[in-house]
Amino acid sequence: MAKIDYTADEMMTIAAARLLRDRQVCFVGIGLPSAAANLARLTHAPNIVLIYESGTIGTRPDVLPLSIGDGILADTADTVVSVPEMFHYWLQSGRIDIGFLGAAQVDKYGNINTTVIGDYHQPSVRLPGAGGAPEIATSSRDILIIIRHTPRAFVEKVDFITSVGLLDATTDRRALGIPGNGPAAIITDLGILKPDPKTRELVLSSLHPEVTIDQVKKATGWPLGVVADLPMTEPPNADELRVLRDLNHRSSQSNQKAVA
């Protein structure tokens, strides 16, 4: 079989898509999570229910939305509800299987920062803020996070916990009365991290092809643990790549269309 070329971002998106199951109800962040969730829908999970916080439920966009509220999401949804209803009846109600998030910073307990770099009141970089993530992170049954692997992104301790992951070594989410399980996996362009069941620390649990453990450790801001018998991520197959590339091609064409 001929070797198939693909990019690290493609591997990341495909690896993430594979973690979703058919008929799951998935609350989807914009950007990388949206790409992975729609790839899952267009491949092995045709009946996955995709929900975007803008109010669109059961949406089936044929191109990836640029924003969380693009018209295509409303046009192809089973229904569109108001934003308050979305957070009350659909997220908080506990109906979401998977909350699928991006992040600016993640720490070794899977806590997410999208608020500030530096001090909250004197930030060196002001990030966009929370959006829906704090409640997606606590109300969904499980959380997936997709993020490119750099030392700036993977830090020992986030500067600000915008959306809680697994807290720290001493406090359990349940003690805070949080219903969901929290991060099940962090999918990056280098591999997949999962929380160690005992320590809750994220450890390298799958390595993407042609990536070395050392490379992942260098891109991680804490001494990264590695699971025993580290598996290698299955490389993208031809079908996954074709569907993803078609989707990306359609999307970039559509987003470049000028508006009168």
Place this chain on the structure above:
Amino acid sequence: MAKIDYTADEMMTIAAARLLRDRQVCFVGIGLPSAAANLARLTHAPNIVLIYESGTIGTRPDVLPLSIGDGILADTADTVVSVPEMFHYWLQSGRIDIGFLGAAQVDKYGNINTTVIGDYHQPSVRLPGAGGAPEIATSSRDILIIIRHTPRAFVEKVDFITSVGLLDATTDRRALGIPGNGPAAIITDLGILKPDPKTRELVLSSLHPEVTIDQVKKATGWPLGVVADLPMTEPPNADELRVLRDLNHRSSQSNQKAVA
């Protein structure tokens, strides 16, 4: 001018309708309040906004609905909202000028009972209960009550306060944190009662034509006060009667239509 014949119920409905002003926002109970409010809309208050608790806002039924949720209310409304939205955004929000209620029992402070006759736990008569009235009575700026005048209906003290009026001689509504002013007038088939500004007790404030003060006192379950220089209610004019009778005629025709 020839004398115009009319019934006591017609006088009551017409007297009540006259208390509504054009462009007011009126939250309307079914039955007598609905008849009076629609009469006002079809005569001197064409831009009155009528709201029914079933969710219909700005409705203009051409026949009187039998139930609070008849289709005609939805068909002729500016919009139809869910029942939770109705109570949150439209009633509780403080947008209602006039809450227009019926009642089974009213006492001398305008408190309303629609719950039980007798003891709550061992009632001699179980009435339908509260419906929207407890919050209509507190969230509307002013309350009008329309009810036929009988000793059973007008009691010294209601068996159960379903919806608060002016409480009693000692406690002010404001002390309970109630925003609205409470009952402004009780319109009956004999006259109009209004609260005395000092004692808060309902006193006879207008007497319908051909009714005697003694007749009203006999129909009232407490020693009824009478305002000085008691005015007589203006009798129905030909236009009011014609519009009301047309409305009642259309309504009874419509409600008798058989459904396949």
Place this chain on the structure above:
Amino acid sequence: MAELTSLKQAVSELIRDGDSLAMEGFTHLIPSAAGHEIVRQHKTDLTLIRMTPDLIYDQLIGMGCARKMVFSWGGNPGVGSLYRFRDAIENGWPRALEIEEHSHAGMANAYVAGASNLPFAVLRGYRGSGLPQVNPRIKFIDCPFTGEKLAAVAAIRPDVAVVHAQKADRRGNVLLWGIVGVQKEAVLAAKRSIVTVEEIVDDLGAPPNAVVLPSWVISAVCAVPGGAYPSYAHGYYGRDNNFYKAWEAISRTRDGFRAWMDRHVIGTGDFAEFRRSLIKA
């Protein structure tokens, strides 16, 4: 995902003796056919939840199916009393009926809390009313910002919600419109749900922002054309106000009520047969 099934099967599989049951419909879209089927299947010890219990709850109470009712207005809309309900409360016939009584605002909020997975809801309500004294599921709390006292109501989380709607598609997505009451909240607050519909279509053709219940929040969808009679289904048929008026006489006496139920409900196999038996009568 909702299963498309018969009403008989849905009631048999999804409603259990002792369940708390919210059959909603604010005058419009009342699930009458489902109510009859529950009577036919002799479900018992039910807690009946509904803002505006009317004829179908009068029937369930009179047939002895209920041990408790949670409600905010229990009458025959536009007509008067519910005699079977009154007989249960006033005389304990055919069995005593426990009640939990709200205002509409309070009960709508309790459903919203249930649908939102909150243990309670806050409202500017019940002030001056006697209801909080007789219903322990109403309390007062202080606003943590202003100190203001506000009412709190405990969430309603029924075991089963039953509603009627205009349409479902073949995947089991449901569309309703017109006076939509608290049906969405009742379904979302419940553990299981049954939706009867006027028709099942290929495409819902739902307008933007319509009231749609996605298939994956519903347990069973059952086609029962006319299933809201004598209530109405906007766009399909009108309310039979005469039937509501006739119910006054039918339900006034125990014997008259039982004879009517035996003949038209127990004695018929389904709602279509019930309708035919009414026309013959």
Place this chain on the structure above:
Amino acid sequence: MAELTSLKQAVSELIRDGDSLAMEGFTHLIPSAAGHEIVRQHKTDLTLIRMTPDLIYDQLIGMGCARKMVFSWGGNPGVGSLYRFRDAIENGWPRALEIEEHSHAGMANAYVAGASNLPFAVLRGYRGSGLPQVNPRIKFIDCPFTGEKLAAVAAIRPDVAVVHAQKADRRGNVLLWGIVGVQKEAVLAAKRSIVTVEEIVDDLGAPPNAVVLPSWVISAVCAVPGGAYPSYAHGYYGRDNNFYKAWEAISRTRDGFRAWMDRHVIGTGDFAEFRRSLIKA
């Protein structure tokens, strides 16, 4: 009753220096034309409230109109940073900007409380997040029934709400559809409100249960076709994603931003002229 008026007049009469201002729109139906008019009229000391402040708030902040922002996500949707917002926070340019920061769930609840005339709302939220430590308008309370700890957010009650919608009728009733965000809540929570619309029609033709704002809850309705550009109006025109991408370069430097604003906003009389000046550029 809403007055049908020009946007210039509505902004002049209804928005005052120092007002708290909620210009809502969740990616869709963003009131861009109204934002420009506020800049042109040099309104100042505003508290800008919005769940998803984007280009128009970046413009108002960069032009020095704002003293505070209340928000839950402040970015260029699908593109990245808002540089004028960042410059104000990180460097105090052109003036320091106070912030009050929420999550979407928290802020949506705060609007609902405002629209409902409640001082606060309850949600299952903010647990584990650092936001309650930096925002005193988030607290935790105990459920009076279960003892469970839940978040409470103080209500948002803006002085003025500004939204864009698809249609109004001649009486000033407004219809919007598609992604409707928190626009209804913002208008109902506010003391005054301005609605710009794509067109004014004889009959709204609203589908049942559509999102309609009755005339009597709105202060002014202004016809501004295209007034949501570069955002979109469902059924009228699409989102100009290229403009959002271009904003990255326009807004990155203070000088570049000010030059662009001078030329295209300050230097034009209204939104139609702005659109023509963009096409020429």
